[in-house]
Amino acid sequence: MTEAAIxxxxxxxxxxxxxxxxxxxxVVPRGSLCGFIGPNGAGKTTxxxxxxxIIFPDTxxxxxxxxxxxxxxxxxxxxxxxxxxxxxxxKVGAFLAYVAQLKGINASEASRRAASWLQRVELGGVINKRxxxxxxxxxxxxxxIAAVLHEPELIILDEVFSGLDPMNxxxxxxxxxxxxxxxxxxxxxxxxxxxxxxxxxxIFMIHQGRKMxxxxxxxxxxxxxxxxLVVETQSDEGxxxxxxxxxxxxxxxxxxxxxDKRAVQVLxxxxxxxxxxxxxxxxxxxxxRIEVRRVSLEEVFLEVVxxxxxxxxxxxxxxxxxxxSGEGGES
Amino acid sequence: MNRxxxxxxxxxxxVVFTKGFVLGILLTPVMVLVGVLAxxxxxxxxxxxxxxxxxxQSGAASDFARKRFGSEGAQAEAERVAAxxxxxxDQATGEMGLxxxxxxxxxxQVQSSAAMITGGxxxxxxxxxxxxxxxxxxxxxxxxxxxxxxxxxxxxxVVVPKEAVSGPLVDGKWAExxxxxxxxxxxxxxxxxxxxxxxxxxxxxxxxxxxxxGAQLSPEVVRATFARPDPTPQALGREGDKPSMGAVQxxxxxxxxxxxxxxxxxxxxxxxxxxxxxxxxRVMEVLLSAVSPMQLMTGKIIGMMCVALLILTIYGGAGIxxxxxxxxxxxxxxxxxxxLAIFFFCAFFTIASMMAAVGAAVNDIRxxxxxxxPVMLTVMLPWLMVMPISRAPNxxxxxxxxxxxxxxxxxxxxxxxxxxxxxxxxxxxxxxxGVLTALVTAWIAAKIFRIGVLMYGxxxxxxxxxxxxxxx
Numbered sequence: 001m002t003e004a005a006i007x008x009x010x011x012x013x014x015x016x017x018x019x020x021x022x023x024x025x026x027v028v029p030r031g032s033l034c035g036f037i038g039p040n041g042a043g044k045t046t047x048x049x050x051x052x053x054i055i056f057p058d059t060x061x062x063x064x065x066x067x068x069x070x071x072x073x074x075x076x077x078x079x080x081x082x083x084x085x086x087x088x089x090x091k092v093g094a095f096l097a098y099v100a101q102l103k104g105i106n107a108s109e110a111s112r113r114a115a116s117w118l119q120r121v122e123l124g125g126v127i128n129k130r131x132x133x134x135x136x137x138x139x140x141x142x143x144x145i146a147a148v149l150h151e152p153e154l155i156i157l158d159e160v161f162s163g164l165d166p167m168n169x170x171x172x173x174x175x176x177x178x179x180x181x182x183x184x185x186x187x188x189x190x191x192x193x194x195x196x197x198x199x200x201x202x203i204f205m206i207h208q209g210r211k212m213x214x215x216x217x218x219x220x221x222x223x224x225x226x227x228x229l230v231v232e233t234q235s236d237e238g239x240x241x242x243x244x245x246x247x248x249x250x251x252x253x254x255x256x257x258x259x260d261k262r263a264v265q266v267l268x269x270x271x272x273x274x275x276x277x278x279x280x281x282x283x284x285x286x287x288x289r290i291e292v293r294r295v296s297l298e299e300v301f302l303e304v305v306x307x308x309x310x311x312x313x314x315x316x317x318x319x320x321x322x323x324x325s326g327e328g329g330e331s
Numbered sequence: 332m333n334r335x336x337x338x339x340x341x342x343x344x345x346v347v348f349t350k351g352f353v354l355g356i357l358l359t360p361v362m363v364l365v366g367v368l369a370x371x372x373x374x375x376x377x378x379x380x381x382x383x384x385x386x387x388q389s390g391a392a393s394d395f396a397r398k399r400f401g402s403e404g405a406q407a408e409a410e411r412v413a414a415x416x417x418x419x420x421d422q423a424t425g426e427m428g429l430x431x432x433x434x435x436x437x438x439x440q441v442q443s444s445a446a447m448i449t450g451g452x453x454x455x456x457x458x459x460x461x462x463x464x465x466x467x468x469x470x471x472x473x474x475x476x477x478x479x480x481x482x483x484x485x486x487x488x489v490v491v492p493k494e495a496v497s498g499p500l501v502d503g504k505w506a507e508x509x510x511x512x513x514x515x516x517x518x519x520x521x522x523x524x525x526x527x528x529x530x531x532x533x534x535x536x537x538x539x540x541x542x543x544x545g546a547q548l549s550p551e552v553v554r555a556t557f558a559r560p561d562p563t564p565q566a567l568g569r570e571g572d573k574p575s576m577g578a579v580q581x582x583x584x585x586x587x588x589x590x591x592x593x594x595x596x597x598x599x600x601x602x603x604x605x606x607x608x609x610x611x612x613r614v615m616e617v618l619l620s621a622v623s624p625m626q627l628m629t630g631k632i633i634g635m636m637c638v639a640l641l642i643l644t645i646y647g648g649a650g651i652x653x654x655x656x657x658x659x660x661x662x663x664x665x666x667x668x669x670x671l672a673i674f675f676f677c678a679f680f681t682i683a684s685m686m687a688a689v690g691a692a693v694n695d696i697r698x699x700x701x702x703x704x705p706v707m708l709t710v711m712l713p714w715l716m717v718m719p720i721s722r723a724p725n726x727x728x729x730x731x732x733x734x735x736x737x738x739x740x741x742x743x744x745x746x747x748x749x750x751x752x753x754x755x756x757x758x759x760x761x762x763x764x765g766v767l768t769a770l771v772t773a774w775i776a777a778k779i780f781r782i783g784v785l786m787y788g789x790x791x792x793x794x795x796x797x798x799x800x801x802x803x
Contacts, residue, residue, distance in 0.1 A: 049616075049785070052619075052620055054616065054619050054620070054785060055785065071623065074620065074621060074622075075621075077620070079616075079617070079620035081613065081616035081617060081620070085609075085612035085613035085614045085615075085617070086612070086614060087345070087609075087612075087614055088608075088612060089345070089349075090345070098337070098341055099617060099621065101337055102334055102337060102338075102618070102621035102622055103621050143617075146617060
């Protein structure tokens with residue numbers, strides 16, 4: 001499965017004077033689970049729509065599942081658009097069956113699959129309800145089912161986590177993971193960095209229409225390793241003592257929230273080994289907790305935006321994420 | 332199953348299997364009927380008790396006036412009106428070949444209308460005053476009358492000058508009587524007073540003229556002499572003489588035109604609103620990930636065409652059934668129905684394409700209004716010209732209009748129902764123009780559709796649409 005599921009080559013798309021996507025090249029390996037991130041207005045939805053052949057690039061080429069365009073393999077692709085909606089007056093079961101039929105599944109099989117999928121996402125009772133009677137989260141799940149009902153090889157999900165509560169986010173994550181494990185290629189765009197970090201093996205980031213990050217998640221995170229420790233001291237004096245430890249370049253305080261009041265970020269000097277400094281701190285300062293800090297995708301995201309001159313990001317915000325990444329609290 | 336067909340079926344079901352559609356289809360004719368009946372049920376003469384003062388300066392008219400306003404005169408008047416109306420009904424139903432309970436019902440309606448006039452007559456009391464009575468004082472009395480349903484009030488004053496009965500004629504005309512009324516007096520009562528006084532004065536003229544009385548000519552004889560004969564025209568047909576169709580002729584072109592417009596516009600309207608809704612609740616992208624814009628548009632148009640055809644069949648079928656019941660079925664010919672079907676398809680595809688383009692281009696219904704106005708105008712224009720076109724379907728005006736794209740199916744349908752047969756070649760040319768128009772509109776609409784369906788934000792204008800057509 002080394003063949004690319006999607007190959008984008010030098011694609012550019014403008015809307016009037018606005019350049020939405022500029023010289024974008026990407027390869028999505030088959031069977032991978034890719035996160036597609038970027039700030040609002042970065043060009044994610046435009047890129048996805050071009051992949052789907054809903055709109056067409058001005059220049060460059062896009063290959064999908066080995067074909068010249070998604071039009072030739074529409075039935076092998078599942079798509080959850082960002083701008084999502086259902087026929088308000090249509091019954092949920094009928095809607096799903098209709099969409100599946102449009103994807104080439106025969107009527108009886110489409111109804112059967114719709115029913116079993118609704119059961120799986122705990123929506124068995126709504127099959128005969130009108131779509132407008134569902135809550136936003138329920139609608140989201142129905143949309144997801146519509147995208148995967150025909151068992152596509154490639155699943156493209158645009159902003160799949162928006163509007164979901166934590167429980168449903170987790171359910172969605174499990175569903176996506178399950179599709180991935182079944183050997184399908186999944187691409188999802190999101191602003192939910194935690195979910196992206198949890199799920200993806202590949203990550204792409206675009207900003208202002210240009211590619212900023214591309215590659216396996218672990219590589220990307222390593223690239224942005226800030227080389228620092230997180231230390232929670234027993235007392236306030238401990239923080240002072242930290243500054244005197246050999247190999248410590250800087251101690252950043254006030255980056256914590258809530259329970260981690262005394263946690264600080266310790267930046268290492270150039271060329272220092274994290275393990276050695278960790279040992280020194282442990283022997284000189286009385287600490288509650290000490291760990292090598294792992295950079296989070298969220299920090300990477302903010303850092304990339306900051307470096308490329310995205311003026312909207314507040315520096316304090318960046319510092320604020322130093323210790324308190326991973327709000328979800330699980331791993 | 333073919334995806335275009337799948338879309339068509341869903342669109343058809345989404346419209347037809349709704350309470351709104353079923354009620355709309357059934358209720359429209361019911362409401363028309365109720366409207367017609369409501370007009371008939373409004374009482375013709377209001378029951379207002381009225382007193383009329385007569386100042387007869389001629390001295391000859393008051394006796395006749397008393398007779399005309401008395402119960403005997405009112406009875407005679409009612410009978411005369413009833414007879415006149417019955418004759419008209421006989422004439423009209425005879426023209427249409429109608430008979431049976433409906434006609435009898437109409438006749439009995441006339442009897443009761445006539446009775447109402449008699450009743451109305453009783454509520455008008457005439458009071459003859461001296462020739463020298465003070466007119467200004469009476470006028471004041473009328474002006475200050477309290478309008479109500481209590482004791483009869485003086486609501487009108489009639490002054491008959493001497494010259495109104497005995498002449499001389501000025502510029503070949505008799506002098507007229509004067510009628511002063513309270514501003515709130517019902518116009519029907521005012522006209523009854525006027526008519527009765529007029530009749531009384533004419534009676535007075537005839538009897539007081541020695542040339543008539545000497546020859547022993549009664550007012551009735553003189554009046555009958557001057558009544559203009561008004562026979563019913565007899566149209567000469569192959570199956571023998573039968574009464575001319577008259578106004579009935581207009582029914583078919585009107586009905587065909589209404590049917591065509593109703594079905595085409597309803598289908599088009601549904602198409603547009605469905606598209607606007609899909610766009611605004613973002614179902615569009617889900618659909619476009621499965622089918623191409625062309626398949627989507629075609630499917631929708633076919634679905635709505637079936638809706639329009641259904642409307643056409645229901646109303647058209649009801650109309651034909653009505654004609655069969657009324658024994659008028661020879662007003663329509665099979666060939667005309669075939670032409671109607673052909674022009675229906677031309678008109679539907681043209682209008683539906685326009686509606687699809689508009690629906691795809693705009694963000695909400697309000698924005699659509701700008702684009703709908705020209706569409707509506709081209710459809711309404713032939714509607715305004717139904718009369719001239721159907722009365723002279725072979726005039727240069729009608730012929731040329733039937734070749735003008737977009738409106739030609741409508742004009743041709745009116746011509747078809749008109750008073751003269753239209754040359755087949757002209758209908759064929761019009762149909763070809765209709766088909767070409769439909770193709771061109773669909774082609775343009777497809778381009779606008781493809782770009783428009785995914786465009787959100789700034790409402791487009793005509794320039795934008797033209798640009799889309801160019802770049803698509």
